[in-house]
Amino acid sequence: MPVIEIEQLSKSYRIYQKKEGLAASVRGLFRRDYRQVDAVRAIDLTVDEGEFVAFLGPNGAGKTTTLKLLSGVITPSSGTARVLGHVPWKRENAYRRRFALVMGQKNQLWWDLPAQESFRLHQQIYRIDPQQFDATRDELTDLLDVRRLLGQPVRELSLGERMKMELIAALLHSPEVLFLDEPTIGLDVVAQHNIQKFLKHYQQQQRITILLTSHYMKDIAALCKRVVVIALGKIIYDGSLSGIVDRFSSHKILTLQFANDRMPSDLSRYGEVIEVMEPKAKLRVDRPVISRVLASVLADHTLEDVSVEDPPLEEVIAEVFSLTGEEEAIAASESDQA
């Protein structure tokens, strides 16, 4: 059963454009130039109950905007969305008691008070049964190993500890849908790993639906079977993480180890040379010609070892992002002329 249904969802807004310099600032007092930004463009997406979906995309691709739309912070320009049968931007309390949004860069806890006070407040505003509240809080604090920190003012906690507290606060009312916007941003590797482990465990145990945005490929690889790549406000890929390589990578990595240390000097005729460490060489070869290239290498030289691999995922994604970046630049220059 789908928990999230999005159809043709779009969001655009105007932002004030100011040219450089004082004169432009003064002009800006009387006449403002606005540029329209299409943050999300006609997105279609369906997420089933219990799925853990990652949103992947460069900065400004529309990931956070989508999460804001789904949590009702903003209203769309057009299109529809339903989460748990509710229209998010109607902001009904019945919906608001069933989901949670955690933003890695925003703090929802009371800064000067211990986290347990914020938790108590959540118990009241989400109307959580006291016994259930105690049980959930104890379970979550033990899972995240922060019980001893409950009485410390939030401002005295480390970033990683604070993030754990934010997660607990968001999960106290046992939301059925959880939106996570960069939950591990700025955390060290150990803290990132702890959060990942927790999220994985919690999601498997509770079967809740989670939408996550992250820049850390490790987060996504560890947690999500399904990845949605967003660029320029559009969904350009929806599938498994490994499928991204098949879909977007235009080349393969060919590693050759030559026998008898006889390294040919004209390697570049087979493909782009990435690395040479005699007697080994790494080449980047276009996918369509890989079998032909391999055949001719084997025919021309004696090899000790050979391997054909996909390029690393990070590299492929970086490539996809940079391509969309160029498109955006083209689109922007076109709209300037218009």
Next chain:
Amino acid sequence: MLAQARTHWTILRICLEERLVYRGDFALGTLMRFLPIVTQIFLWTAIFAASSQGEIAGYSMKNFIAYYLLTMLSRAFSSMPGLASGIARQIREGEIKKFLIQPIDMVGFLLLSRIAHKLVYYGVAIGPFALVFILCGSYFQRPDGSYFPDGYTLAAYLLSLVLSFLLGFFLEAAIGMIGFWFLEVSSLLFVYMLFNFFFSGHMFPLDMLPEPFASFVQMIPLQYLAYFPAAVFLGKIQGPDLVQGLLVQVAWVVGLAILCRVAYARGLHRYSGYGG
């Protein structure tokens, strides 16, 4: 209903705790507010010494000082330091999202947190206030020798103080909501403070004002923030005028509360349409 009351109590309790975190700053800030009393007493003593008259606009020197101390008390209820600017800041920095995502009403939450704020303030300030009023007791003595008005007037006075708290709250909250349309409201707040300074009556009794200012203050709600409760206590407003005054004050509170709600609803609409 009960669940709601319990939620309100929890919010109030947590706000109280938060106020008590910065004890030192709070105590100092509270005590410093008493300094202007001394300068005011010196000022009016000097003015009366220089003037040959025993009364200015129907006020004796004693009346003046009593009036001034009473407006201080009114303002202890009606002033809302940081409310409007706090709302505007929450809007600007996106903290307001919390109230969109969680099942909690911002205006109600702010009202409770302001009540907590005031309760803590009274808890700390009651000592110094009592001291000042005891020391200045002679200024309050009435012609009949008593220090307090009759029970009916006293009740009306307390009611007008509570209303002045609500009036101050909704007025400043409504100003803060302007932050939905303009990111920076500090100059607007400055203008408001300036008006407040002159037309709430905390610098001088408003019945001293000549026309057209006298009519002007009747048209705006600011007099209820300081002048009105003090005048009630001093027995300057009595009988039908007192009832009418209280009704007008209630009407202002209701009107501003509605304005605040409308501004909040409109503001949220704009905020969520604009990009969050």
